[in-house]
Amino acid sequence: LMLNEDAAHACVTDLGKLGVVQFTDLNTGQTAFQRRYVSQIKRCDELERKIRYFQAEIKKFNMNLASAGNVDGFLDETVTGLTGAKLLDRLENALEEHEKELLQMNSLSAQLTKEYNEKVELQQTLMKSQEFFEEDMTELRERGMVGAPGQFQAGGNLLDARGDSDMRFSYVTGVVKREDKARFERMLFRATRGNCYVKFAEIEHAIDDPATGTLMYKNAFAIFFKSQAIESKIAKICDAFSASRYRVPDIEDVAERNRLLDEVSTD
Incomplete structure (x- = not known):
């Protein structure tokens, strides 16, 4: 499958939604830090860290978390002009804001x-x-x-x-x-x-x-x-x-x- 680099992200996103494609790693000899898209991987890892932090806080206060739907529904969300890269940016901004608010509240609660x-x-x-x-x-x-x-x-x-x-x-x-x-x-x-x-x-x-x-x-x-x-x-x-x-x-x-x-x- 030969793709233009500019269209690669959008094409891989669409293929991922189908759930019928398995990708083969052709760079098994490279470490995670040697790969071209290591910065995007780091961003995803940071998003996962923040989500795990939210989960830990919810568990600590014995709160019941309402389901926000499934992953497929989230990915199929139609927003005009929202590509995979922009979706990642939106997630980063939203989670960063929520984490900042939660850290401030925890700090105030600990002080009180x-x-x-x-x-x-x-x-x-x-x-x-x-x-x-x-x-x-x-x-x-x-x-x-x-x-x-x-x-x-x-x-x-x-x-x-x-x-x-x-x-x-x-x-x-x-x-x-x-x-x-x-x-x-x-x-x-x-x-x-x-x-x-x-x-x-x-x-x-x-x-x-x-x-x-x-x-x-x-x-x-x-x-x-x-x-x-x-x-x-x-x-x-x-x-x-x-x-x-x-x-x-x-x-x-x-x-x-x-x-x-x-x-x-x-x-």
Whole structure:
């Protein structure tokens, strides 16, 4: 079959619609990048990638996709002056626009989900840390990490025992994945050689992961220690476990704690 190059695309399109022709590759020794029409093949691959992306998003949100008809009906669509090349251009423009819109919506959704999760985690950290402070002060005093009652200093994360630096301690609060709790605690113990006190509390409700869309269960934690060198180690371990850290007011700063709780509860 001898064809003029300008008419080849239209002729092959018509033959393809018949569905009775099988083409034989006469350039089997050439790689895909050595062929003359490699650019068109790349364009088709890119279109397929975008369609697969749409399918993955539809599946992720458990949506039912209505059928748009069959391929033959799409190819037989009669549009004045629409050749195979122009049809490819139209598909590229349409899919590119849809992909751009979907990427923007996903980005906005992920940002909103992240901000919401941070509010929920901060709220839970405030509530659980209050329980930590109230329930575990006796044990902390027995460990020598806290001074006598009434010696907390507001306005920071250090609780001072009348200027005695040996009785001063700091704390870090935040949330970590529940599945990482045991490894997280072991790593803290090894890194600080046991010179810290860790307390966990489960967060009852699952939190949506904006990156994967899956639900995760997390634990709130509070880590008490008395050395700035230990604090830097704790920060590195938190980063390694992707644990979120949140600053909370001291136990005696009730007004600030209530203000933060009201703020995250009403947003």
